[in-house]
Amino acid sequence: MEVEVKLRLPNADSYHRVTTLLSPFHVITHRQHNLFFDGAGSELSSRRAILRLRFYGDDERCVVSLKAKAVLVDGVSRVEEDEEDLDPKIGRDCVDEPGKLGLVESRIMGRVKEEFGVVGENGFVGLGGFRNVRNVYDWKGLKLEVDETHFDFGTLFEIECESSDPEEAKRILEEFLKENGIDYSYSVASKFAIFRAGKLP
Numbered sequence: 001m002e003v004e005v006k007l008r009l010p011n012a013d014s015y016h017r018v019t020t021l022l023s024p025f026h027v028i029t030h031r032q033h034n035l036f037f038d039g040a041g042s043e044l045s046s047r048r049a050i051l052r053l054r055f056y057g058d059d060e061r062c063v064v065s066l067k068a069k070a071v072l073v074d075g076v077s078r079v080e081e082d083e084e085d086l087d088p089k090i091g092r093d094c095v096d097e098p099g100k101l102g103l104v105e106s107r108i109m110g111r112v113k114e115e116f117g118v119v120g121e122n123g124f125v126g127l128g129g130f131r132n133v134r135n136v137y138d139w140k141g142l143k144l145e146v147d148e149t150h151f152d153f154g155t156l157f158e159i160e161c162e163s164s165d166p167e168e169a170k171r172i173l174e175e176f177l178k179e180n181g182i183d184y185s186y187s188v189a190s191k192f193a194i195f196r197a198g199k200l201p
Contacts, residue, residue, distance in 0.1 A: 002081040002162060005170045006072065006187035007177070009157035014182050018159065019146055021180060025137040031057050035095055035129035036192060039118035050192060051101070051112060051124075053091050062091035066108050067192075075186030076166045084108055098124040130195055142169055149191055154200045158187060 009015050033055040038044045044051060049068035055061070064086045070079040084107055094100045101109065101124040112118050130151045137144040142161050149156040163169035177184050189201050 002077075002079050003164065003166050004077045005159075005161040005163060005166050005173060006075055006077050007159045007170075007173060007184045008187045009159065010183050010185070012155070012157065014184070015146070015148060015157040017180065017182055018177075019135055021176075022135075022137045022139055022144065022146065025139040025144075027136045027138050030132075030134040030136065032132040032134060033129065034132060034191070036127040036195070037094075037098055037101060037124050038127055039116060040123055040125050043116045043118045044112070047116065049116065051108075052129075052192075053086070053095065055088060055091060059088040059092065062086045062088040064091070064104075064106065064108050066111060070190055072187065072190060075170055077187070077190065079190075082108055082111065094124075095126065098126040128195075130191070132191070140172060142172065144173075147191075151195060151200070153198055156191065156194060156200060158191075159184075 009018060035053045037051040037053070047068070048070065049066065052065045052067065054063045054065065062085065063083050065081060065083040068080040070077065086104070086106060090104060094104065099122055102118070102120050118124060130149060132150070133148045135146045137146065142163065145160040147156070147158045147160060149158065159173065161169050161173060189197070194201060
């Protein structure tokens with residue numbers, strides 16, 4: 001179970017103020033391309049699951065993820081997540097021809113076939129996706145991910161923090177934002193849900 005605090009920043013100004021304040025604690029910046037897939041008969045989405053391929057940079061890394069049963073309440077997200085690395089070239093082939101996902105030999109793809117019944121070359125459909133710039137910071141014992149997410153219909157700014165004690169992480173983050181006069185709100189939808197809705201919340 002992945003548990004994360006998710007706080008939305010209202011605009012680019014707030015985002016730049018946060019990243020400037022956190023700059024001494026910057027660890028790495030990831031440029032991500034997230035692409036999503038479902039079964040041709042909605043076998044995954046009908047059971048609140050989704051398959052994602054995430055490419056990093058110039059395809060130096062690809063991670064396949066299976067996410068299920070996401071719940072987001074008061075800025076705290078809980079989701080069942082399983083992920084593993086996939087050869088980026090195989091990943092790109094699957095983006096071009098989603099049916100090739102059915103031929104991929106991997107633990108997660110085995111789960112998709114066994115648990116959700118998505119099989120064969122005609123079993124998968126691509127849903128599209130979005131790009132994300134993720135700045136990672138090591139701050140006050142927390143790993144903060146500050147995202148600038150580019151959808152076709154707009155840009156979302158968000159702070160994420162995975163934590164075993166999300167209420168305490170949220171308290172520390174809210175205190176930091178309030179002290180610095182930075183507006184924020186609790187995220188009300190996952191990036192995938194926003195992408196599927198076709199508009200910013």
